[in-house]
Amino acid sequence: MSTPTTHTDEFIKGLWRDNPVFIQVLGMCPALAVSNTAMNALTMGLATSFVLLMSGLSVSALARFIPREARIVCYICIIASFVTTVDYAIMAISLELHKSLGAFISLIVVNCLILGRSEAFASKNSMGRAAADALGMGVGFTAALLSIGMVREILGAGTLFNVELFPEGYQTWTVMVLPSGGFFAMAVWLLVVNAIKQRQETAARLKEEAS
């Protein structure tokens, strides 16, 4: 990290190498709770990304004015305001969507991902880089949520974004839309990610040994 990384690098790392859900295992609460349909997962992902981006930008811009002793209070204040904003925005867009996400929109405040990025990254980097980092993390988070949500909706309800996928007579795996399905879907994705990572590491090691 001694050489200055470009904005693109900051963005890319959130997608895979430091993916918040699958690699860092942060923000699991929303990842499991509202991923019972792809639509809910997508909304939650976008809402979280927005809060991440805005609080990242604000924290980065205000970092000089915030004394170290009071930083957590200030960060929480900032994050809570943006979450309230998102909450009202979703209510204005669609009440139905707001009802299906329920209190979990408000719970974005305590998503460790956001406070973590504000504290560890945004507070000591320029606004541009903070934005790139937040966007990367947001996209990575949304993608992870969406992948869990898609699996759960396809298996559990036989639909994807409310479009019927299977011919009549498909026996839905009801358990997948229930809470336990969230744990299972996430576990399976973790296995897949671990397998890919392991394969990459082996390949890298072999290459190193060869050279």
Added chain:
Amino acid sequence: MTAPAVETRPATSVWSMYRAIVGIGLACALLIVAVFQGTADRIRQNQAEALKKALAEVLPQATSVLAVVDDGGSLVPREGADLPVFLGYDENGRLIGAAITGIGMGYQDNIRVLYAYSFAEEAITGFKVLESKETPGLGDKIEVEPHFVANFEALDVRLNPDGSALANALVTVGEGEKQSPWELDGITGATITSVAIGDILNGSAQQWVPLLNRYRDQYAMRPEAPPASEEGS
């Protein structure tokens, strides 16, 4: 972990801490209030629309409604109750029925329902689940299962002779065992949920149907241009 630039700074003065916290607090409050003001109209409109849709479903004959509450045994017009109740009027302004919200414990969590009471038929004539977390594929059949929905074509809620309670308590029976018009035909595989619906309706109807009938004459015609009825109508 923390930024080196910050750590080299001398101990922060109390003033700068106040400045930061109060400044950020003010900015945040401003932001929240601005957003709240900006979206308030839109949200109110959405809520009114959702209410209108739900009312149109259970009480389609009504062209305008009046929100009422049970104020210690008397019926008074008021908006914004926890469990709203609406009197429904037809296009001539005559009272035809009421849409009543009920709530109770289901299989997983509270179930919130809206049902319609018709004065002419002395029966529950419409039913809609507003909120439930029942098991998909089992408990949520209460909204789609044809024979269960058929219960609400005319579910008898006639009053007893002195008008203080229902003549026959609403009760859920086993699937296919419905004998009397006040029994609900249950769903096999969703017993607890269908029994819960029976209990919710019975509890709510025992309170509201006698009350509505006592005040039927007083509210027989729609009050002239009441501000309350505009929003939901």
Added chain:
Amino acid sequence: MSDVSHWSIFINAALINNFVLAYFLGICPFFGVSSKVETAIRMGGAVCFVMLVASVCAFSINKILIWIDAPYLRLISYILVIASTVQLVEMILRKLSPGTFRALGIFLPLITTNCAILGLALFQTNKGYGFSQCVVYALGAGVGFTIALVLMAGVREKLELAEVPDLAKGTAVALIVAGILSMGFMGFAGLGA
């Protein structure tokens, strides 16, 4: 809404809609702390305590906010007031009862920012509970949290002796265990009716 019985609220919060296994709240300590039964019990005690404090706080704040007609400040005031109250209680506890503090204290800062606490505050507001109902709800949620934590810790103690494939070690296998526990808890549904 306020006529739901206390027993039903308690069962609902503790078992049917268990905070960890049905709402996924407080998952981080669930996976992080729950590898020893004894630690899990102490952590559970601390959570029950903080939940009670938070529930009472949230109830009062909500009353004040309704009174001054500013519902939009709910989220921000909940989180700030709950966090500072827990800090205050922590300080008082340290002075008055060092023994209790040693048993529960190290967990308190960890719990304050836990989503289960804010979740509890928000859910009780959404459900419109009265004061005594809030207290019962908080107790139920705390007990449910402890049950889930202790069960998980028990399983994990045994799991250390089992052969787990390399791929599944750590979080993945913990998730599968949690999924099975959650399925087991589905059997409690219907108790509160």
